[in-house]
Amino acid sequence: MQAVVALETPITTENKTVAPQVRVGADAGVGADVDTNVRTQPLPYRFIKRTFDIVFSSAVIVVGFIPALILSIFIAKDTKASPIYSQIRMGKDKKPFKIYKFRSMVYDSDNVEKYLNEEQLIEWMRERKVEDDPRITKLGSLIRKTSIDEIPQFINVLVGQMSVVGPRPITEDELIHFKHDADKLLSMRPGITGWWQTQSRNDSSFDTGERQTLELYYIDNASVGLDMRIAVSTFSSMFGTGKKGR
Numbered sequence: 001m002q003a004v005v006a007l008e009t010p011i012t013t014e015n016k017t018v019a020p021q022v023r024v025g026a027d028a029g030v031g032a033d034v035d036t037n038v039r040t041q042p043l044p045y046r047f048i049k050r051t052f053d054i055v056f057s058s059a060v061i062v063v064g065f066i067p068a069l070i071l072s073i074f075i076a077k078d079t080k081a082s083p084i085y086s087q088i089r090m091g092k093d094k095k096p097f098k099i100y101k102f103r104s105m106v107y108d109s110d111n112v113e114k115y116l117n118e119e120q121l122i123e124w125m126r127e128r129k130v131e132d133d134p135r136i137t138k139l140g141s142l143i144r145k146t147s148i149d150e151i152p153q154f155i156n157v158l159v160g161q162m163s164v165v166g167p168r169p170i171t172e173d174e175l176i177h178f179k180h181d182a183d184k185l186l187s188m189r190p191g192i193t194g195w196w197q198t199q200s201r202n203d204s205s206f207d208t209g210e211r212q213t214l215e216l217y218y219i220d221n222a223s224v225g226l227d228m229r230i231a232v233s234t235f236s237s238m239f240g241t242g243k244k245g246r
Contacts, residue, residue: 078139109135
C-alpha cells in the first residue's frame with residue numbers, strides 16, 4: 001500500500017511557531033493533498049460540469065457553424081488576415097494550450113510598439129489589455145462588445161482544454177500575480193466566462209489585487225449554483241441592459 005503524507009496546521013505559541021507535524025498512512029486521510037492550498041472539486045460537480053461543457057459546446061458549434069463561417073469572411077476582409085486568432089494560455093495543471101478567438105484586431109496586433117503609446121504599453125504589459133486599444137478594428141469592436149469573438153473557444157471547451165465557466169485564461173507571465181496561489185488557479189479548467197468577468201470585467205486589475213481575489217473566490221466556492229448564476233449574468237451583460245463590452 002502506498003503511504004499517504006499530510007501536514008498538520010502549524011501551532012503558534014506566544015513566542016514561536018512550531019513546525020507542522022507530518023502524518024503518514026491512514027491518519028492522513030484518503031486523497032489528502034500535500035499542498036493544502038489546492039481544493040479538489042467534488043466528483044459529482046466535476047461530472048455535471050464536464051457533461052454540460054460537452055453538450056453545450058457541441059450545440060453551439062453545430063448551430064453556430066454557418067453564421068460563424070459567414071462572419072469569418074467579413075473578418076478576413078476587415079483585417080486582411082486569418083479570421084481565427086490563437087494565443088498560448090495556461091490550462092489546468094499548468095498544461096499550456098492554444099486558445100482560439102475571432103480576430104478583432106489588425107493583422108499585426110502583436111507588434112504592440114507600433115500602435116500603443118508609452119502609457120498604453122505599461123498598461124498592456126501589466127494587464128494584457130488596454131483601454132481604447134487602437135489595434136481593434138470597427139468590426140472587432142462590435143464582436144467584442146457582444147463577446148462574439150470568444151465563440152471559437154467552444155472548440156477548446158469541447159476538447160477538454162477549457163470549461164464554459166471558470167477562471168479567466170491567463171498567460172504564463174501573468175501567473176506571477178497569483179504568487180503561491182498559482183497552483184490553486186490552475187487546479188480548474190479556465191473558462192469562457194467566469195466570476196471576474198461578471199463582477200467587474202474592466203473595473204478590477206492585477207495591480208490592485210482585485211482580479212486575483214475574484215478568480216480565487218470562484219475556485220474556493222465553485223458549485224453548480226454559482227456556475228448557473230455566472231452563466232445568467234453573462235447572458236445579461238452580453239445582450240441585456242447590463243451590457244458592458246470590453
